[in-house]
Amino acid sequence: MRRxxxxxxxxxxxxxxxxxxxxxxxxxxxxxxxxxxPFILRIxxxxxxxxxxxxxxxxxxxxxxxxxxxxxxxxxxxxxxxxLLNHHYGLPPWATIPIGALVAVGIGSIVALPxxxxxxxxxxxxxxxxxxxxxxxxxxxxxFTGGELGISGIVPLSLSRSTTYYxxxxxxxxxxxxxxxxxxxxxxxxxxGIILQAIREDEITARVSGINTTRYKxxxxxxxxxxxxxAGGLYVHVMRIAGPSTLELMTSVNPIVWxxxxxxxxxxxxxxxxxxxFPLLEFLWIVQEIRILIFSILVVIILLFMPEGxxxxxxxxxxxxxxxxxxxxxxTRRTCRACGAELHLIKQSR
Amino acid sequence: MFQTILIxxxxxxxxxxxxxxxxxxxxxxxxxxxxxxxxxxMLAAYFTFTLMTLLGLxxxxxxxxxxxxxxxxxxxxxxxxxxxxxxxxxxxxxxxxALAMVSQECLFITFGLYQRSVPAFxxxxxxxxxxRVSYQHLTALGIVAIVLFGIWxxxxxxxxxxxxxxxxxxxxxxxxxxxNVKMIYLTAFGMAVALAAIAGVVVAPIxxxxxxxxxxxxxxxxxxxxxxxxxxxxxxxxxxLILGFVETLVVFxxxxxxxxxxxxxxxxMIIMLLIRPEGLFGVIFEEERL
Numbered sequence: 001m002r003r004x005x006x007x008x009x010x011x012x013x014x015x016x017x018x019x020x021x022x023x024x025x026x027x028x029x030x031x032x033x034x035x036x037x038p039f040i041l042r043i044x045x046x047x048x049x050x051x052x053x054x055x056x057x058x059x060x061x062x063x064x065x066x067x068x069x070x071x072x073x074x075x076x077x078x079x080x081x082x083x084l085l086n087h088h089y090g091l092p093p094w095a096t097i098p099i100g101a102l103v104a105v106g107i108g109s110i111v112a113l114p115x116x117x118x119x120x121x122x123x124x125x126x127x128x129x130x131x132x133x134x135x136x137x138x139x140x141x142x143x144f145t146g147g148e149l150g151i152s153g154i155v156p157l158s159l160s161r162s163t164t165y166y167x168x169x170x171x172x173x174x175x176x177x178x179x180x181x182x183x184x185x186x187x188x189x190x191x192x193g194i195i196l197q198a199i200r201e202d203e204i205t206a207r208v209s210g211i212n213t214t215r216y217k218x219x220x221x222x223x224x225x226x227x228x229x230x231a232g233g234l235y236v237h238v239m240r241i242a243g244p245s246t247l248e249l250m251t252s253v254n255p256i257v258w259x260x261x262x263x264x265x266x267x268x269x270x271x272x273x274x275x276x277x278f279p280l281l282e283f284l285w286i287v288q289e290i291r292i293l294i295f296s297i298l299v300v301i302i303l304l305f306m307p308e309g310x311x312x313x314x315x316x317x318x319x320x321x322x323x324x325x326x327x328x329x330x331x332t333r334r335t336c337r338a339c340g341a342e343l344h345l346i347k348q349s350r
Numbered sequence: 351m352f353q354t355i356l357i358x359x360x361x362x363x364x365x366x367x368x369x370x371x372x373x374x375x376x377x378x379x380x381x382x383x384x385x386x387x388x389x390x391x392m393l394a395a396y397f398t399f400t401l402m403t404l405l406g407l408x409x410x411x412x413x414x415x416x417x418x419x420x421x422x423x424x425x426x427x428x429x430x431x432x433x434x435x436x437x438x439x440x441x442x443x444x445x446x447x448a449l450a451m452v453s454q455e456c457l458f459i460t461f462g463l464y465q466r467s468v469p470a471f472x473x474x475x476x477x478x479x480x481x482r483v484s485y486q487h488l489t490a491l492g493i494v495a496i497v498l499f500g501i502w503x504x505x506x507x508x509x510x511x512x513x514x515x516x517x518x519x520x521x522x523x524x525x526x527x528x529x530n531v532k533m534i535y536l537t538a539f540g541m542a543v544a545l546a547a548i549a550g551v552v553v554a555p556i557x558x559x560x561x562x563x564x565x566x567x568x569x570x571x572x573x574x575x576x577x578x579x580x581x582x583x584x585x586x587x588x589x590x591l592i593l594g595f596v597e598t599l600v601v602f603x604x605x606x607x608x609x610x611x612x613x614x615x616x617x618x619m620i621i622m623l624l625i626r627p628e629g630l631f632g633v634i635f636e637e638e639r640l
């Protein structure tokens with residue numbers, strides 16, 4: 001017990017960023033006890049789903065550097081698959097969501113194979129096209145896909161609101177944990193994280209170093225597609241309708257907004273982005289007429305002053321990295337808490 | 351039928367060519383992906399609507415004021431927003447989308463969701479081969495052709511054009527040669543916005559205006575510039591011709607065509623990318639290892 005507390009003290013309490021993460025986690029965990037307001041619980045449920053979606057985008061774009069402007073493809077494919085399976089064959093949610101996610105991976109890898117030849121901005125603009133092509137197909141077969149109205153009458157995730165909330169919360173935590181481990185450079189369990197970031201930094205050098213970059217890019221596409229698919233499946237079972245809105249341009253843009261707002265290339269960035277922006281947009285219903293206007297202006301202004309994202313900016317304000325042992329420290333410390341090196345040498349010399 | 355497709359195809363292609371060459375110009379020069387390009391097009395169309403229909407100004411005055419106003423807004427946007435975040439590629443992407451949303455919402459609040467239309471600049475039509483071709487369409491074609499030729503002259507026959515192309519080739523060396531790179535970026539952005547604004551003014555009497563009219567052309571110009579090769583204006587124009595005609599053919603010949611026109615155009619882009627990943631006239635930026 002004391003050892004656990006020691007570990008907590010060293011790894012979490014000492015770093016303000018992790019304190020905030022812990023507080024957020026506790027808050028989310030006890031949210032249904034604080035309030036049972038359906039509106040708030042619903043927003044929180046959707047926020048959990050969108051966290052998975054945003055982090056999956058960040059894994060592909062922020063960490064691997066493959067800018068994908070069509071993340072809605074995975075989301076929509078999974079949403080439609082889950083909905084069709086549930087509607088036509090009566091499969092329960094715990095079966096439809098993983099199957100939907102796997103189908104999304106399948107479609108994603110079919111898409112990714114040609115996309116492997118493209119780089120940078122070509123890839124971004126080509127991926128923008130895929131969900132829209134799929135929307136055309138959805139409209140072309142209205143009998144099967146429900147056309148513009150979509151598929152409704154889907155079994156809910158659970159009958160009680162707080163159970164639904166807890167299911168999404170747990171799935172979210174598990175997914176984010178897996179993606180965090182997969183992208184973590186310092187991770188000793190899996191080596192993938194450092195390879196993905198190497199591909200982002202310089203693909204040619206990574207290939208020269210003997211990394212099969214195509215395979216790892218495909219892997220990133222599949223993992224990202226899988227988790228985006230999970231988000232899509234959850235969304236369908238919470239919303240209880242799968243319509244063409246899951247494939248539209250805004251669905252692709254949203255994870256980008258959340259991630260870039262929070263801080264691209266970090267896991268905590270998209271999480272912060274979703275928990276700030278999504279509830280904000282929902283609470284702006286009180287000024288419904290101009291809510292998207294206010295929202296967009298806010299995004300522009302914040303990005304102009306913090307182009308690296310609000311979470312990264314904030315973290316730089318409260319934490320500093322030890323120049324010698326690369327350990328995070330609270331900004332108020334003069335010396336590193338582990339090795340005693342001077343922390344603010346560079347800033348002083350300026 | 352054939353003539354209708356031909357004339358509509360050329361008009362669509364011409365408008366896309368204006369939008370896409372502006373997009374391509376600023377990307378080739380400064381690596382700025384300006385997703386707000388079609389928002390400027392929408393703004394110009396709405397300015398024309400306001401000045402002509404609501405204030406009752408004459409055609410030349412209102413079109414010129416619309417273009418100038420849009421260019422001024424564009425320059426202000428570049429000065430205030432894009433210039434300072436140019437280094438962060440995805441942030442630029444996001445900020446330009448957000449700016450497009452801002453303009454969409456402003457128009458939505460001011461004008462509502464109704465489809466607006468502007469009366470023809472030049473009424474009347476010309477009967478050719480059994481089809482009526484309105485003078486408005488011909489004027490639009492003429493303007494598009496003149497503007498595209500003007501851009502060509504500007505880029506290849508003037509000192510400013512030489513400087514612009516030099517910056518596009520190598521920013522640092524161009525800077526060492528005494529070219530004011532920041533100024534070139536600003537003028538090029540102004541030029542791109544001007545192209546979009548002219549496109550918007552030209553289509554105002556032909557298409558109907560609504561606050562969401564920027565989305566479809568944006569997707570199309572993305573497809574066009576990828577098809578033609580990023581940063582290549584020649585490629586953009588050729589891509590615009592191909593996709594403009596494809597779109598018109600699909601709308602006229604396929605049942606429910608207007609639902610799947612975007613999908614078909616984007617399919618063509620994807621097939622093209624599989625055959626030739628750098629587009630028709632594109633260059634692979636192999637040396638750009640940042």
